Amino acid sequence: MTDTSPLLAAENLVRHFPTGKGQIVHAVNDVSLSIAPGETLALVGESGCGKSTLGRMIMALDRPDKGSVRLLGKDLARMGRRELHSARRSVQMIFQDPSASLDPRWSAEAIVREPLDNYRIGTPAERRDRVLYLLEKVGLRPDQAKRFPHELSGGQRQRLGIARALATRPRLIVADEPVSALDVSIRAQVINLLCDLRDEMELSLLFISHDIGVVSHISDRIAVMYLGRIVEEGETATVLNAPQHPYTAGLLESVPRPRPSQRRQRAPLEGDPPSPITLPSGCAFRPRCPIAVDLCSHSVPPLAATVPGRRTACHRAGETTLQETSHV
Numbered sequence: 344m345t346d347t348s349p350l351l352a353a354e355n356l357v358r359h360f361p362t363g364k365g366q367i368v369h370a371v372n373d374v375s376l377s378i379a380p381g382e383t384l385a386l387v388g389e390s391g392c393g394k395s396t397l398g399r400m401i402m403a404l405d406r407p408d409k410g411s412v413r414l415l416g417k418d419l420a421r422m423g424r425r426e427l428h429s430a431r432r433s434v435q436m437i438f439q440d441p442s443a444s445l446d447p448r449w450s451a452e453a454i455v456r457e458p459l460d461n462y463r464i465g466t467p468a469e470r471r472d473r474v475l476y477l478l479e480k481v482g483l484r485p486d487q488a489k490r491f492p493h494e495l496s497g498g499q500r501q502r503l504g505i506a507r508a509l510a511t512r513p514r515l516i517v518a519d520e521p522v523s524a525l526d527v528s529i530r531a532q533v534i535n536l537l538c539d540l541r542d543e544m545e546l547s548l549l550f551i552s553h554d555i556g557v558v559s560h561i562s563d564r565i566a567v568m569y570l571g572r573i574v575e576e577g578e579t580a581t582v583l584n585a586p587q588h589p590y591t592a593g594l595l596e597s598v599p600r601p602r603p604s605q606r607r608q609r610a611p612l613e614g615d616p617p618s619p620i621t622l623p624s625g626c627a628f629r630p631r632c633p634i635a636v637d638l639c640s641h642s643v644p645p646l647a648a649t650v651p652g653r654r655t656a657c658h659r660a661g662e663t664t665l666q667e668t669s670h671v
Contacts, residue, residue: 349379350379350515353401355411356375356397357374358407371393372393372570372571374568378547378549381545381546382563382564384562384565386549386550387555391619392568393570394551395519395551401434432512432513433511433514435509436518437501437516437521438504450489450490455503475488477509498526498529501525504521505536515549516547516549518551520551521550522552537550538561548561565582569590570619570622575588575591575654575656582653589659593612624641625641626639636658649661
């Protein structure tokens with residue numbers, strides 16, 4: 344019998360941060376998501392929507408105020424220090440800026456070997472063989488093992504970060520904006536590398552990005568986040584071809600096109616998100632929504648199934664009259 348249990352299940356996560364002025368930043372508000380073995384889930388949304396905070400809670404680098412994060416059925420938030428150290432072997436992170444996440448005092452070989460040393464995996468000879476194997480897998484040459492991060496290009500540094508994340512043979516990789524700091528010409532190479540490694544090593548992947556256009560070729564499912572909440576979730580192709588939430592539609596229309604003269608079906612997003620300190624009443628997207636009605640001003644739409652395999656948090660889910668300009 345096939346096990347259909349998710350590899351990771353986050354339920355009703357809440358994370359708020361107090362400011363020095365007695366205010367509260369509502370970073371993550373009641374978010375639930377799951378990732379199946381071998382699946383890639385893309386988490387997309389504008390900067391400041393809470394994506395990285397959610398990723399840090401999934402990594403247990405930050406504990407939620409409420410909710411649970413279950414990895415292989417065990418709640419990371421309830422683990423003690425020793426048990427959490429052991430669990431982190433199964434979930435690793437690729438950070439946005441490789442220059443900031445790699446120790447400049449260590450060689451590439453030492454950076455990849457560090458997690459092997461921490462978990463005492465193999466003999467010293469086996470660790471060195473593993474390091475050289477991983478460097479080769481991510482496209483780095485053996486002679487680059489002795490180089491320091493500043494002696495590598497941006498793309499090579501990110502490949503080094505990927506090799507480090509793979510060292511412990513994790514089940515899940517959290518990739519937080521892994522290509523946003525790279526040149527456009529290098530981004531496709533790194534994304535293709537992640538796809539190849541995911542398939543070969545049977546990894547699950549949480550791919551966090553602010554660019555909805557980047558995730559179309561790597562993800563099986565997509566979750567769209569706005570001001571701390573998931574507003575739409577479903578299979579990537581289905582969501583991108585027929586968005587049911589006006590925010591998702593706006594993100595898609597904001598993606599640059601090869602032919603700028605090509606007419607857009609809908610208006611791209613306008614304005615900036617409200618402050619996460621002072622959230623609007625009702626639906627948080629209402630001040631920017633072209634199809635908002637009176638109900639949206641006082642009722643928060645739940646993230647509910649609209650069709651099988653699809654969830655949307657919108658009182659007018661699926662309506663395509665996005666050219667309307669009424670705001671409530």
